[in-house]
Amino acid sequence: MEALLKKEKQLIPHLAGKPEMLVCKDIRKVYPTPKGDYVVLDDLHLSIKKGEFVSIIGHSGCGKSTLLTMIAGLNEISGGNVIVDHEPIRGAGPDRAVVFQSPSLLPWLTALQNVMIGVNQVFPKATKAEKNDICKYYLNKVGLGNDFNKKATSLSQGMQQRVGIARAFALKPKILLLDEPFGMLDSLTRGELQDVLLEIWQKEKITAVAITHDVDESIFLADRVIMMTSGPYAKIGDELIIPFERPRNRKDVLEHPEYYDYRGYLMDFLNH
Numbered sequence: 001m002e003a004l005l006k007k008e009k010q011l012i013p014h015l016a017g018k019p020e021m022l023v024c025k026d027i028r029k030v031y032p033t034p035k036g037d038y039v040v041l042d043d044l045h046l047s048i049k050k051g052e053f054v055s056i057i058g059h060s061g062c063g064k065s066t067l068l069t070m071i072a073g074l075n076e077i078s079g080g081n082v083i084v085d086h087e088p089i090r091g092a093g094p095d096r097a098v099v100f101q102s103p104s105l106l107p108w109l110t111a112l113q114n115v116m117i118g119v120n121q122v123f124p125k126a127t128k129a130e131k132n133d134i135c136k137y138y139l140n141k142v143g144l145g146n147d148f149n150k151k152a153t154s155l156s157q158g159m160q161q162r163v164g165i166a167r168a169f170a171l172k173p174k175i176l177l178l179d180e181p182f183g184m185l186d187s188l189t190r191g192e193l194q195d196v197l198l199e200i201w202q203k204e205k206i207t208a209v210a211i212t213h214d215v216d217e218s219i220f221l222a223d224r225v226i227m228m229t230s231g232p233y234a235k236i237g238d239e240l241i242i243p244f245e246r247p248r249n250r251k252d253v254l255e256h257p258e259y260y261d262y263r264g265y266l267m268d269f270l271n272h
């Protein structure tokens with residue numbers, strides 16, 4: 001518990017001296033409804049360093065997806081600014097890749113072709129062989145080295161989400177945005193994909209923001225867990241730095257003497 005109380009003083013070694021990659025400044029989101037305006041988010045501030053992995057937790061309906069889709073540029077911002085790499089965003093762009101709960105692959109295309117769609121857009125000047133290499137590299141990384149040419153319809157849900165992860169990394173984005181990426185998977189597959197995600201992230205050290213309902217997942221993945229208050233007028237309620245060593249493996253994290261202190265802190269926030 002001591003460690004938690006001293007959280008401001010803790011440094012995550014791989015973030016030391018890193019600049020800010022994502023800043024959400026005075027964010028406000030209002031949805032017009034038949035009963036009048038609904039203010040989901042208000043006065044929300046968030047700053048994330050280059051290479052940091054942040055998890056966001058909060059009660060259902062508090063506005064997590066709203067925040068993530070605004071960062072992605074897919075949802076209009078009612079007030080404030082989202083700043084990526086020191087530039088305010090103007091709509092969506094390949095600098096922010098999103099992995100949704102459902103990967104929504106094009107069913108008539110193969111795994112490789114699904115990854116290639118984005119790669120073609122982002123690297124128009126690359127040769128066909130170079131683009132093939134990028135797609136195959138990431139499909140290999142997610143464990144689909146033998147499945148490049150399988151149609152999306154013949155892939156299991158877990159395999160489809162592996163393609164979704166490969167597709168996002170292949171864009172070489174500045175920020176990876178994950179909205180409950182493993183929410184539809186059984187717990188075994190979920191664990192496997194968490195490992196896959198962390199393995200690639202560990203290598204690329206890309207800035208990542210993941211929404212999750214799973215407190216254990218939020219700890220396992222993140223350098224910092226952001227806790228959102230319940231809406232309306234939701235904002236950041238608290239945050240917890242997770243200083244566990246990287247690269248991480250599940251067994252070591254679960255057996256860490258302070259693991260249940262961290263878990264308890266987050267559960268307490270959600271239960272109050």
Ligand SMILES: Nc1ncnc2c1ncn2[C@@H]1O[C@H](COP(=O)(O)OP(=O)(O)OP(=O)(O)O)[C@@H](O)[C@H]1O
Nearest residue numbers: 031032033038040059060061062063064065066067
């Ligand atoms: N287009 C919309 N119009 C009106 N209200 C909306 C719209 N989209 C979302 N909302 C409302 O805004 C609030 C936040 O929704 P959001 O999906 O961002 O929450 P969430 O925290 O991601 O929820 P969950 O954890 O259940 O996915 C909810 O009350 C939701 O009903």
